[in-house]
Each structure stands twice: as structure tokens, then as C-alpha cells.
Amino acid sequence: MLTLPRTIAAMSATAPALQAGPLSDPEIQAIRRDFPILASSVNGHPLVYLDSGATSQKPTGVLDTEREFYERRNSAVHRGAHTLAALATEEFEDARGAVARFIGAGDDEVVWTSNATEALNLVAYAMGNATLGRGGEASARFRLGAGDEIVVTEMEHHANLLPWQELAARTGATLRYIPIADDGTLRMDVAAETINSRTRVLAFTHVSNVLGVINPVADLVALGHAVGALVVLDACQSAPHLGLDVAALDVDFAAFSGHKMLGPTGVGVLYGKRELLNALPPFLVGGSMITTVTMETAEYLPAPQRFEAGTQRVAQAIGLAAAIHYLDVVGLARIAEHEASLGAMLVEGLSLIPGIRVLGPGIGQPRVGLASFDVAGVHSHDVGQFLDDRGIAVRVGHHCAQPLHRRFGVTSTTRASAYLYTTRDEVAEFLDGVVAATEFFGVNS
Ligand SMILES: Cc1ncc(COP(=O)(O)O)c(C=O)c1O
Numbered sequence: 001m002l003t004l005p006r007t008i009a010a011m012s013a014t015a016p017a018l019q020a021g022p023l024s025d026p027e028i029q030a031i032r033r034d035f036p037i038l039a040s041s042v043n044g045h046p047l048v049y050l051d052s053g054a055t056s057q058k059p060t061g062v063l064d065t066e067r068e069f070y071e072r073r074n075s076a077v078h079r080g081a082h083t084l085a086a087l088a089t090e091e092f093e094d095a096r097g098a099v100a101r102f103i104g105a106g107d108d109e110v111v112w113t114s115n116a117t118e119a120l121n122l123v124a125y126a127m128g129n130a131t132l133g134r135g136g137e138a139s140a141r142f143r144l145g146a147g148d149e150i151v152v153t154e155m156e157h158h159a160n161l162l163p164w165q166e167l168a169a170r171t172g173a174t175l176r177y178i179p180i181a182d183d184g185t186l187r188m189d190v191a192a193e194t195i196n197s198r199t200r201v202l203a204f205t206h207v208s209n210v211l212g213v214i215n216p217v218a219d220l221v222a223l224g225h226a227v228g229a230l231v232v233l234d235a236c237q238s239a240p241h242l243g244l245d246v247a248a249l250d251v252d253f254a255a256f257s258g259h260k261m262l263g264p265t266g267v268g269v270l271y272g273k274r275e276l277l278n279a280l281p282p283f284l285v286g287g288s289m290i291t292t293v294t295m296e297t298a299e300y301l302p303a304p305q306r307f308e309a310g311t312q313r314v315a316q317a318i319g320l321a322a323a324i325h326y327l328d329v330v331g332l333a334r335i336a337e338h339e340a341s342l343g344a345m346l347v348e349g350l351s352l353i354p355g356i357r358v359l360g361p362g363i364g365q366p367r368v369g370l371a372s373f374d375v376a377g378v379h380s381h382d383v384g385q386f387l388d389d390r391g392i393a394v395r396v397g398h399h400c401a402q403p404l405h406r407r408f409g410v411t412s413t414t415r416a417s418a419y420l421y422t423t424r425d426e427v428a429e430f431l432d433g434v435v436a437a438t439e440f441f442g443v444n445s
Contacts, residue, residue, distance in 0.1 A: 023330075023338040023420070031330065032421050034059040045391025048426045053209055053237065053370050053417030054395050055259045058323070062262060065322040066315045076311050078288055092314045095321035096304070099269055102324045103239070103254070104247040109277065111270040111304040112317055116236045117159040119255035119270035120203075122283040122307060123232055124163035127201070128170040135281030142230075142280060144171040149198040151229070153178045153186055153215075154407055155208045158400040160234040160255075164203055173200065180407055184211035184360030191223060199229040206238035210401050210415065211360030212343055212367035214242070217249050225250070230276070236260060241339055241368050241419070243332035246271050258316065263323035267316035270307070277303035284309040327420075335420045339369030342418040342427055346371040349431040355443035356434065359408050370417035372399065375434075378441045380412040386437040387414075392430050 023031075032038050035057045040047045049057060069091070075084035077092045093107070100107045113119040129135065130142035144150070150164045154177050168175040178191045186204075195202060202224035207214050217233065224231040233254040235244045240261030246254050253276070258267040272280070282289065282300055286309035291299045300306040327335065347367065350358050355376040361367045375383050384396035395415040398405045405411055416430055438444075 020331075021334070022341070023334050025423070028338075028421065028423055032423075034061065034326075035421055036060060036063075038421060042391040042393070043389055048390075048392040048429055050416040050418060050422065050426065050430055051393045051395050052260070052419035052422070053399075053415060055265070056240065056262050056419055057421065058262055058264070058319075059326050061326060062264065062319050062322045066264060066319040069315045069318055074315070077314055078305075078312075088314050091318050092312065095317040098321035098324050102244075102328070103269075103271055104245045105271050106274060108303055109246075109271055109274050111272065111277065111307045112312060113255075113268040113270050113307075114266055114313070115259070115268035116234065116255040116257040117268075119268050120160050120232070120234065121163045122270055123253050123255075123272070123280070124167040126280045126283045128167050129281040129283070131171045135279065138279040139281050144168075144173040144200055146172040147198060148173040148200045149196070150175050150201040150203070151178065151194055151199050151224075152176075153204045154180045155184075155186070155211060155213070155401065155404045156203075156205055157209055157234065157236070158402070159236075160203055160205060160232075161403070164201065167201075174198075177403075178204070180211075180404070183362060183365065184208070184213045186213075186215055186220075188216065188219060191220065195220075195223045195227060195229065197227050199224065199227050201232060202229045203232040203234070205234040205236070206244070207236075207242070207368055208360065208401075208404070209237050209370075210372045210399050210404055210413065212370045212372075213360050214238075214366055214368065217251070221250050237368065237370075240327075241332075242336050252276055258320040258323065261320075261323055262326055263320035264316040267313050267320050269320075272303065274303065277307070282306050282309070286310050288312070330420055336368075338420060339418055339422075340366070342422055342424065343367045343369040343371065345424060345427050346416055346418075346431075349427070350434065353431070353435055353438060355438050359410075359413060369419070369422070370415060372413040372415040373434075374410050374413050375438060375441070376443050378437070378443060380414045382441065383414045383434070383437050386440060387430070387433045390429075390433050390436075392433050394430070 037057050073087045075088040077089040096110050097107050100110045127142040130139035178194050179187045221231050230252045233251040235254045235256040239256040254271040259265040289306050289309045350356050350373050356373050358373045380396035397412050
């Protein structure tokens with residue numbers, strides 16, 4: 001056997017040794033030194049990266065983990081009889097275990113996908129396959145038809161809306177949605193009526209990528225389960241920032257992306273309850289997910305392999321495990337506290353600027369560390385360009401949530417989103433930039 005460094009285990013040596021309580025300024029500076037990109041300049045200014053809601057930056061430990069894998073252990077998993085293949089397989093499965101522990105799941109309840117979008121499509125498409133009769137009796141509970149209803153919310157990212165639109169179109173089921181109140185919270189009074197005995201699927205986001213609002217997962221799960229619906233959680237904006245405990249939340253499926261939580265692109269996670277995953281017909285089919293194949297038929301492996309067709313994303317998976325290790329060392333509770341204070345600073349600061357309208361929870365209401373806003377009479381692209389000239393990176397457009405923007409009477413917004421490495425000075429600089437933008441564009445009300 002080759003003896004090679006296990007970089008995930010070595011990560012604790014590179015991550016800062018942090019204490020309990022809120023993240024202090026020296027700790028945030030120590031964290032920032034682990035992210036090489038944060039030392040860059042953009043347009044002659046130090047980079048102020050406020051687009052972590054789109055994708056996060058990566059610490060050196062994650063970058064090293066991926067590079068060392070490719071340099072020293074690169075091999076396809078679950079296939080080879082050689083030493084490198086065995087090492088790669090072990091590390092790949094260890095990474096799955098790290099994700100499982102992070103979310104309170106069993107190892108076989110964690111399915112690797114390319115991203116959250118693929119994870120959500122997997123569930124919806126496989127349910128469509130069940131409706132076509134695939135999966136035999138075991139898959140009966142996934143079959144939909146006319147009269148059945150799928151319930152989402154008006155604040156969904158398109159990744160958690162379009163797969164359900166397609167499933168409704170394929171099966172004859174009806175898609176319904178829970179509307180949003182003016183303050184960005186869900187109309188739970190309406191939810192109680194929308195979720196009824198016809199509801200077969202309830203799919204919703206834990207945290208809105210536009211509003212920053214944290215949805216009442218426990219209440220929604222209770223409403224869904226009371227009528228026997230499958231509950232699917234989009235945890236893209238919660239797992240990286242608040243953490244995720246699928247056992248405590250009792251969701252049936254959950255999806256999130258590695259790249260939003262310090263990990264590489266190209267890897268996402270679908271969590272599913274064991275008995276549900278094993279009853280769900282496959283989505284993608286091909287190599288590495290079967291027991292027996294004849295020219296006419298195939299028998300599929302149990303979960304998670306039944307959903308992992310083809311050569312797997314090994315470096316990305318172990319990179320994600322390294323990212324999770326980093327988050328664990330810093331502590332999700334401390335990260336959430338830091339981001340909540342930045343979210344409050346964002347909404348308070350933006351609300352003071354004439355001509356700015358912040359979508360979602362107002363001052364004093366809970367929100368994560370992001371804020372989307374409209375600048376009266378100015379397109380978000382112009383705002384984004386103005387800020388970029390000062391080295392400030394924000395997201396502009398509809399953030400893949402067109403119905404939500406339509407609900408608030410706008411076509412696009414500018415979004416600033418923070419993470420564990422974001423400083424209060426950066427948020428202050430961003431707020432100064434927005435003030436300057438409103439002056440530059442002649443906004444006065
Ligand atoms: C709430 C939410 N859901 C789903 C997604 C889709 O994630 P990905 O593009 O990584 O698949 C995103 C990404 O922005 C998101 O914010």
C-alpha cells in the first residue's frame with residue numbers, strides 16, 4: 001500500500017483554532033488568510049466579495065485537497081482492483097460519511113449529484129418514471145396523476161420550481177403555490193389551506209436566496225406529513241450558513257450544492273430517507289449502478305449507488321468533505337451569528353438610503369446575511385457595474401426567481417450576500433458604494 005497524506009484529516013492543522021462566541025475581528029482576519037482570492041484587487045481596488053449566495057470562495061485546504069488527490073491518488077472509484085482505486089474509493093466514501101454526519105443522515109442516505117439543481121431534478125424526474133410504471137410496486141407512492149397536487153412556494157429558485165412544473169406536465173398533477181406576504185414571509189394562513197388531502201409533494205426552500213427569509217420548516221413539514229405528502233427541502237442557502245439537520249427536521253428529501261459552502265463546483269448532495277431512496281426508480285442510468293444487466297433488462301443497486309450512474313466526481317466530493325471540515329472547525333452556530341449581524345447591518349444601512357427598497361424582512365426581523373434591493377429608476381445591472389468599478393462584487397438580475405420578483409413588482413434586484421469571511425468594513429464599504437451609486441444616477445426618493 002502507498003502511504004499518502006490524508007488531507008481531510010490534516011485540515012485541522014490549517015484551519016484556525018477558534019473559540020466559542022461571536023467571531024472576533026482577528027478570527028475573521030485569520031479566516032480570510034485561508035482564502036487566497038480575498039487578497040486580490042479588482043479594478044484597482046481590494047476585492048469586496050459580496051456574492052457568496054451565488055458561489056462561495058474556497059479555502060486553501062479545499063484547493064490543496066483537490067490538487068493532492070489529482071497529483072497522488074487520482075483514480076476511478078468502485079471499479080479498479082489496484083491500490084490507487086482502493087484509496088480513491090475509501091476517500092470518496094469517507095467524504096460521503098462526512099456529509100452524512102454534517103446533516104445527521106446515514107451514509108447510504110447521501111447521494112452525490114452535480115449540484116442542487118440536479119438533486120431536485122432527480123427526485124422529480126424519478127417520480128415521473130414511477131408514474132410511467134417504473135420501479136414496480138415499491139414505487140407506487142411516487143406515482144402522480146390527475147387530481148394530485150404538488151405544492152411549492154412563490155419564493156422558489158427556479159431549480160425548485162421547474163422540475164415540479166415538468167413533473168406536473170408529465171403526470172397530469174396540478175402545481176399550486178403558497179404566496180408570500182409583503183414582508184417576505186410565507187402566508188402560513190394560506191399554506192394551511194393549500195396543503196390538503198390532494199397534496200402529494202410539498203417542495204420549498206429553507207432560506208430564500210433573494211429575501212434572506214428563513215422559512216418555518218417544522219410547521220411546513222407538519223402540514224405536509226399530516227396529509228401524507230413527501231416533503232422536499234431546498235437547503236441550498238441554509239446548509240452552508242445555518243447548518244442542516246435532516247433527522248431533526250424530518251424532511252423526506254433535501255438538496256444542496258458544494259460550491260456554496262466552501263467546496264468545489266461540480267458536486268451537490270441529495271439526501272433522502274433510506275426507504276424512500278430504495279423505492280424510487282433511478283433517474284440517470286448506466287455504469288456503476290447495477291447488479292445484473294441482460295440485453296433486455298437491468299437490476300439496480302440499492303441507494304446511494306442506484307442514483308450514481310457513470311464515473312463519479314471524486315476530487316469534488318473529497319473537496320466538499322474538506323470544506324465541511326473547515327465549517328465544523330469554525331462552527332456553524334458562530335458563522336450563523338456573524339452572518340445574522342451582517343444581514344442586520346445590510347438591511348439597516350440600505351433602509352437609510354433614499355430611493356432604496358429592500359425586499360424581504362424589515363429591520364429587526366430575522367434574516368440571513370444577504371439583502372436584495374431595488375434602486376428607484378436604476379437597472380440592477382447599472383448598480384452592479386457601478387459597484388464593480390469599486391471592486392465590489394454583487395449579484396444582479398432576477399437571481400433565478402422570476403415569480404418572486406414579479407410578486408414584488410420588479411424585474412430585477414441587486415443582491416449583496418455575505419459569508420464567514422465577510423467583514424463589517426466590507427459591508428460599510430458596500431453601503432458607501434450604494435450611496436455613491438444613488439448620487440451618481442440622480443436617485444432622490
Ligand atoms: C435557493 C437555491 N436553490 C437552488 C439553487 C441552485 O443551486 P445550483 O445552481 O448550485 O444547482 C440555488 C443557487 O443559487 C439557490 O440559491
